[in-house]
Amino acid sequence: MRVLGIETSCDETGIAVYDDLQGLLSHQLYSQIKLHADYGGVVPELASRDHIRKVIPLIQQAMAESNSTPADIDAVVYTAGPGLVGALLVGATTGRALAMAWGKPAVAVHHMEGHLLAPMLEDPAPEFPFLALLVSGGHTLIVRVDGIGEYQIMGESIDDAAGEAFDKTAKLMGLDYPGGPRLSKLATQGTPGRFTFPRPMTDRPGLDMSFSGLKTFAANTIADNGNDEQTQADIALAFEQAVVDTLIIKCRRALDETGFKRLVIAGGVSANQRLRAQLGDLMHSRGGQVYYPRTEFCTDNGAMIAYAGMQRFKAGQTQGLSIGATPRWPLDQLPPLSR
Ligand code: KG4
Numbered sequence: 001m002r003v004l005g006i007e008t009s010c011d012e013t014g015i016a017v018y019d020d021l022q023g024l025l026s027h028q029l030y031s032q033i034k035l036h037a038d039y040g041g042v043v044p045e046l047a048s049r050d051h052i053r054k055v056i057p058l059i060q061q062a063m064a065e066s067n068s069t070p071a072d073i074d075a076v077v078y079t080a081g082p083g084l085v086g087a088l089l090v091g092a093t094t095g096r097a098l099a100m101a102w103g104k105p106a107v108a109v110h111h112m113e114g115h116l117l118a119p120m121l122e123d124p125a126p127e128f129p130f131l132a133l134l135v136s137g138g139h140t141l142i143v144r145v146d147g148i149g150e151y152q153i154m155g156e157s158i159d160d161a162a163g164e165a166f167d168k169t170a171k172l173m174g175l176d177y178p179g180g181p182r183l184s185k186l187a188t189q190g191t192p193g194r195f196t197f198p199r200p201m202t203d204r205p206g207l208d209m210s211f212s213g214l215k216t217f218a219a220n221t222i223a224d225n226g227n228d229e230q231t232q233a234d235i236a237l238a239f240e241q242a243v244v245d246t247l248i249i250k251c252r253r254a255l256d257e258t259g260f261k262r263l264v265i266a267g268g269v270s271a272n273q274r275l276r277a278q279l280g281d282l283m284h285s286r287g288g289q290v291y292y293p294r295t296e297f298c299t300d301n302g303a304m305i306a307y308a309g310m311q312r313f314k315a316g317q318t319q320g321l322s323i324g325a326t327p328r329w330p331l332d333q334l335p336p337l338s339r
């Protein structure tokens with residue numbers, strides 16, 4: 001069976017063709033980063049317009065690269081949420097309309113389920129059950145995963161997401177959007193120990209997190225010490241280490257609670273090398289293993305949506321004729337695969 005996957009929830013147009021026997025046959029990605037950089041963040045209206053320009057040409061490329069005709073496609077799957085509603089609508093209406101024109105079913109996919117299942121495209125893929133740390137620009141979640149659609153949210157950020165904290169702190173430092181990867185690069189030049197940022201909400205029990213205070217701490221540190229190149233790098237390192245430590249402390253607690261030996265990290269911030277290395281050490285010390293997607297599938301992409309959509313399609317969970325666009329959609333409201 002073969003699906004065409006469409007992702008347009010934020011600032012990346014991602015298209016993929018996934019075959020359940022042959023694997024990923026094509027994935028196309030267009031990032032709008034340059035478009036939004038001048039504004040220091042994603043401008044929803046511009047994002048929607050750019051998706052409109054790119055979605056059809058990228059679908060044509062993916063169909064051609066995978067040697068697929070519409071007759072080869074068994075379902076069209078698209079991100080229905082969470083995300084920016086105008087951006088979501090581009091993928092949702094395109095996906096729903098193509099499915100109708102081709103006489104195939106459509107499947108509405110949850111963006112965070114896409115991220116969560118992205119490591120399934122790698123070898124070895126994690127087996128269920130596992131703990132998942134989902135760290136993106138919009139969400140920070142610690143999830144107990146017993147199977148597809150069997151998600152228990154154990155902890156989450158009560159304010160800014162980890163990626164959002166990276167981006168806001170980077171912006172304060174004068175770095176271009178999206179600041180996360182830039183700040184992280186700068187941190188490699190930082191002096192260890194010059195600054196120490198707090199590890200929010202780690203002094204009390206529980207798995208919830210808070211990252212909004214870190215940007216204020218960064219602003220105060222800049223006000224007191226200036227923003228020269230070395231100070232910037234030192235702040236970047238102290239900030240990054242605080243986020244990573246906080247995530248590690250919370251993951252360790254969740255691993256203690258569940259007894260799980262497998263940890264999945266996914267979402268944009270899972271591209272962060274320090275986070276990967278330190279979570280790798282943590283799992284190694286516990287006799288377990290960490291799993292993450294290849295770097296290009298950490299941030300938004302069509303492949304993860306095609307994969308997640310295929311699992312839902314095979315379980316018969318298709319969408320009917322309505323157009324699914326759900327800007328707010330809690331992950332733990334998804335049905336289990338078997339139901
Ligand atoms: O998953 P994603 O592409 O979009 C959402 O679904 O939100 O995540 C984007 C986020 C941005 O905040 C970006 O700054 C962050 O992931 N990010 C990173 C790194 N690469 C991307 N943050 C820290 N270190 C990185 N290497």
Ligand code: ZN
Binds near residue numbers: 115136137268300
């Ligand atoms: Zn995402």
